[in-house]
Structures are given as C-alpha cells and as structure tokens.
Amino acid sequence: MNAPAPSTPKIPEHDPEQVNIDPYSVPLDKLDVSNPYLFEADVQWSWFKRLRDEAPVHFCAESEFGPYWSITRYEDIMTVDTSHKIFSSEPAITIRDQDDDFQLPMFIAMDRPKHDVQRKTVSPTVGADALRYFEPIIRERTRDVLDNLPVGEPFNWVEKVSIELTTRMLATLFDFPYEERSKLTWWSDMTTTLPGQGMVETEDEWKQEMLGCLEYFIGLWNQRAKEPPSNDFISRLVHGEATKDMEPMEYLGNLLLLIVGGNDTTRSTMSSSVLCLDRNPEQFAEMKANPSLIPDMVSETIRWQTPLAHMRRTALEDTELGGQTIHKGDKVVMWYVSGNRDERMFDNPNDYDIHRENLRKHLSFGFGIHRCMGNRLAEMQLHTLWEEILERFDRVEVVGEPERTLSVFVKGYKGLNVILHPKT
Template sequence: MGNRKNEDNLVSQTSQPNAWEIPLEDMDVSLPELFAADSFWPYFERLRKEDPVHYCANSEYGPYWSVTRYEDIMQVDTSHDVYSSEPGITIRAMDEDFTLPMFIAMDQPRHSEQRAAVNPVVGSRNLPNFAELIRERTCGVLDSLPVGETFNWVDKVSIELTTMMLATLFDFPFEERSKLTRWSDVATAIPGFGIVDTEEQRRAELIECLEYFTELWNQRVNGEPGNDMISMLAHGEATRDMQPLEYLGNLVLLIVGGNDTTRNSMTGGVLALNQFPAEYDKLRANPKLIPSMVSEVIRWQTPLAHMRRRATVDTMLGGKHIKAGDKVVMWYVSGNRDESVFENPDQLIIDRPQVRKHLSFGYGIHRCMGSHLAELQLRILWEEIMQRFDRVEVMGEPVRIASSFVKGYSELQVKLHPLR
C-alpha cells in the first residue's frame, strides 16, 4: 500500500507544491489539506534538516514558530515557566467572543487544581475496575462484525468502543452516546471541511452539548459524589464554581481527549500493520509483543499532531530568538519521526527499543492524564483481535480528517479473515 493518497481527499498530492522546492520563508505546515492528503511528511522532514525551529510569518492562524525536532519539543513541553499553555493549546486561536477555558490550557496552579478533580477516574488505581468491562465490550463488538465482508472499521469498531468508554467515564445515558461522538467531531472541526459548514453551526452544536451536560451537572451536584467525571467536576473544590463556558471548555477537553485520540490509534494500528506486513507476521508469531506494538502504533500514528504554547519571555530555542508573546507550536507528529532519535522512524517496528519514548502523550504537567486507560483499551482490543482473526485486511486507502490538530480517519474499509 505504501503511502498512496485517497482519491476522495480534499487535495491530491499532485496539486500540492513540492516541499523541497518551496522557499523556507513561505512554508506553512498548518494547512488542513496537507493532513487530509497525508502529504505533510516531506515538509516536516525538510524542516527537521534545514530549519528545525521555523518561523511562519503568514498563515490562516497568524504567525507562529514550528518546533519539529524531538529534543526541542521536549524543551518547550517541560519549560512551563517559559512557555505558557494559556490561552489555548491549538494553533487555531479561540474567538474572543467564544472562549472556552479548559485546564489543559491553564498554567499553575489552576491547571493542577482542576485536573486533580477528575484525574482519579482514569488513574492507575482505577484501571483494574475498567479492564473487565472493556474486555466484555470489546468481545461483543468484535463478535458482531461481518467476517468476510468489507466494512468501515472506524464506524464499527473505533468509534463504537471509544464512545462506550467515554459514556462510562461521564456516566452518560448509554443509549444517547452517539451525541458524544458528534460533539467530539464538532469541537475540533474546521468550518467548511466536511463536519460543519459554518462557525455558527459549530457554536450552536457546542451550546447544545453544554445544555445537555448542564442537566447532568444539576442531577449530580445535588447527589452524593460519584465516581464519574461530571460528579467529580460538580463536587470538586476547584471546579464546582466554574462558569458555563469554562464547564464547556473542560467538557470539550475530556470528550476529545477520551475519544479522538484512542479512536484514531485503533484505526491507525490496523493501517500500520497492513502497511508493514512483516510486523503483522511478527505479532502473530509472538502475541506477547502486543503492549510494545501498542506503544509503537501510538508513536507511528501520533493521534494529536501538535500542541501550542505561548512564550512568556524573550528566549532562545534552537538558535532562534523567540519573543515574549510568540506562538510556539510543538509538532509531535514530526518529533515522533525524528531520525536522530528513532532509527528508521517512518517504519513500524513493534519490538522497537525504548518503544515508550514517543511524544504522543506530551510531557511535563500537561502529559495526557488518560494515557494508561488508552493503552489498556488498545491492548485489550488487540488481544481479542488476535484470538479471533488471522488478519484485519485493509481494502482501500483511508479517508483522513482535514485537520492539523487531530490526526485521524473518517473511513478505513477492511475485511476480516478468521483464524485458520
């Protein structure tokens, strides 16, 4: 399969300029169409080699610095006194009349105070309570699939499993869990790129999300504290007095963080093992490699392509002068393919040494709090896949999401082959 592009993607590879011929000062790696066409890889390869801390003066999102090498990304991600996550963590700034504060986009002490309110539900102590439920649901989904027929893995497996888990974390009405999938997609959508047509539509649907969750809040705040995220927010000392848009901001963070990232790693793993069939053979021969394979898939996929910071002081990074107030974008998707850190970085190598060294979960105080739950879901999924199927065969090119933030898929057609 290689890296052929889907004919249905918004922009074909041939219609885009050659990454090695564009003047460096004109290079803008934030274009959503590059991600829809999966054609951004040579752009980041060139920046890592020629200009690893790169200034883009003109983009749809204003001027920004691209940080593309592993070590520089680590420096930004762990220097919280120099690089602030306020007022947002995506390259796209929030509109001033519709700002959604959320704890991942807060500095200390507010960040840790609000994060602590919900962290216990996905903490390592609580994971054993989820394992049996995750396995039961995973078995149910896999056993319902049409063996020998072509179907969309994203809809039937990735979305279904992650949305069920998300409904559990929120204690959300299970029969209405598809709302969570929709709100997750809307929250990160770029108007005009397939999910919502206008910014007004996006806002209206997010307000619907707020109204629905406000009813849940009102139910939980008057009851005994429960072991779900809404109850924890409603009773948490640092979160119980949140304003409506701050509540919505944290909901968006928890919904996207608990849904999109795991969903796209579930799909990315199937795609990766088909692109590297020798690794699939290696996994069949030794299923004990599943935990290592899961970490390697998360590196290879990099479900969130970037995180943004704001310089709080004048500073130096990679020999470049960063001014206070400048927008600094850490491209995890590039750092995870840094040739100086990962041997053969474009290859999937499921028994790669130091396989957990990837950047996909971030580092420092903002490291993904649900990382262990995500790994558990992926590990159980592949354990059950290997018990049932000789292979999950990809039947065509994936349809990718037009987003430079969520690196994901809307479609991956597959066919299941039972164990021989």
C-alpha cells in the same frame, strides 16, 4: 448553571492545492505546515523533514492561523514541553486561536496552580484504581463488538470498531446516558472541525451545536449536584472544591477537552494499528506467534500515528531556542507528528517497527505537567482489542486506501475498509 450565547471563531481558508506543491520549491521563510489538507492527503512528511533539516526552529510570518514558530525536532520539543515557566499553555493549546467572544477555558490550557488543582480533581476517574475496575468492562465490550462484526465482507473499521468502542468508554467515564452515547462522538468531531468542512456549513450552526452540548451537560451537572459524589468526570467537577463554581464556558471547555482526549486519540490508534499491521505482515505474524509483543505494538503504533499532530504554547518572555530568538507573546507550535519522525531520535523513523528499542519514548502523550492524563487507559483499550482480535481472526485485511481526517490537530481516520478473515 446557565449557558451564555457567545459568537464563533473565524473560518481559516486554506488552499487544498498545496498538497501538490514540492516543499523544497518554496522559499524557506514562506514555508507553512499548518494547512489541514496536507494531513488529509498524508503528504506532510516532506514538509516537516525540510524543517527538521534546515530550520528546526522556524518562524512562519503569515498563515491562516497568524504568525507562529514551528518546533520540529524531538529534543527541542522536549525543551518547550517541559519549560512551563517560559512557555505557557494559556490561552490555548492549538495553533488555532479562539475568538475573543468565544473563550473555552480548560485545564490543559492553563498554567499552575489552576491547572494542577483542576486536573487533580478529575484524574482519579482514570487512575490506577479505576483502571482495575474498567479492565473487565473494556474486555466484555470489546468481545461484544468483535463478535458482531461481519466476516468475509468489507466494512468500515473506524465506524464499527474504533468509534463504537471509544464511545462506549466515554459514556462510562461521564456516566452519560448509554442509549444517547452517539452524541459524544458528534460533539467530539464538532469540536475539532471547521464550518464548511462537512459537519456544519456556517459559524452560527457551529455555535448552536456547541451551545447544545453545553445545555445538555448543564442538565447532567444539575442532576449530579443532587446526588452523592461518584467517580465520573461530571460528578468530580460538580463536587470538586476547585471546580464546583466554574463558569459555564469553563465547564464546556473542560468537557470538550475530556471528550476529545478520550475519543479521538484512542480511536485513531485503534484504526492505525490495523493499517500498520496489514502493511507489515511479517510483524503481524510475529505478534500472532508471540502475543507478548502486543504492548510493544501499542507503543509503536502511538508513535507512528501521533494522534494529536501538535500542541501550542505561548512565550512568556523573550528566549532563545535553536539559535533563534522567540519573543514574548509569540505562538510556539510543538509538532509532535514531526518529533516522532525525527531521525536524530528514531532510526528509520518512517518505518513501523515493533522491535524498536526506544519506542516508548514517543512524544504522543506529551511531557511535563500536561502529560496525557488517560494514557494508561488508552493503552489498555488498544492492548485488549488486539488480544481479542487474535483470539478470533487470522487477519484483518485493509481494502483500499484509508480516508484521513481533515485537521491540523487531530490526526485520525474517517474511513478504513477492512475484511475479517476467521481463524481456521
């Protein structure tokens, strides 16, 4: 397998000043919620509330990502997410289009039957048998990370805990050289960034980074091809009947899917859980007194945070939704971040409530054939983290405001400064 040399996507130019605009002052037909600066500033909520209330199936004719439909209510999102014969995952699952010369096929952006056979090839890596194997590994690593944190002085939780734990897990899932595991974090962040937003400045630099990722993983592919099959993602792709002959860019697409899926989402909830419990001390006190509430906390954190803000579909035929006619070929964006705050589904949805009756009905894992493959592993990692935190610390105090990710897709954190208070 050899790496091709494709071109790179165009760079959208969003207006950072949009964060200062009142969405109710904007004409409804001009409302555009696709600006990543809204998410970095955490001011997107009123924009989505207006859409939910006034235009739950809303067409934006002009944006940096082209025309698109916004689906913002819970029930409508469920309809789109489970109507696979009407709404296609091809050619992409993000609002951002891929460049014609830089296509990255991946099974989450495929329809049946190809989606099913590729997903089935890799899913045992995070299946029930694998989880039983991973549980003691996750616990041992969590203890190691927590036992080596500074106590009584500020540090960045995202860097020291969330990234470290998820990167260690990724290295295991790929059987990636452990001493080089930081490459996985770098490539994950690179996948979801845009040139000029801090990591690379130009399209050519972005292209070279992606091709460098592919070149490295081609080396691992060739290595696995000489070895007996094992339960890591690369080995399963190499030896899978449906995947062993895939083209390099399809290999890269699936790699990036698995890297981002196993990294960004879990690390976002690890960080968010600290922020939520610090801001809701009465609920933290309840959980400390009754650790059986940890699973409820995990689900509510995943709902409240919504680590992937959206998923995109493409209409396969003319159809009607919410009284609006969506035409064949239209881009349809399911805003999970809005559906998880829909007042029609969740009482007081902006509140963080670990006693919420329907907290497990969140949209964050998706529904239908594309439901998150590693959701149980993500929940296990977060559950284990808080079991071990409660064993060691009286409080994880957040210091200052979090630094959020500049992205319209990955809803996460770059910085969250905390101080650990030991148990007395």
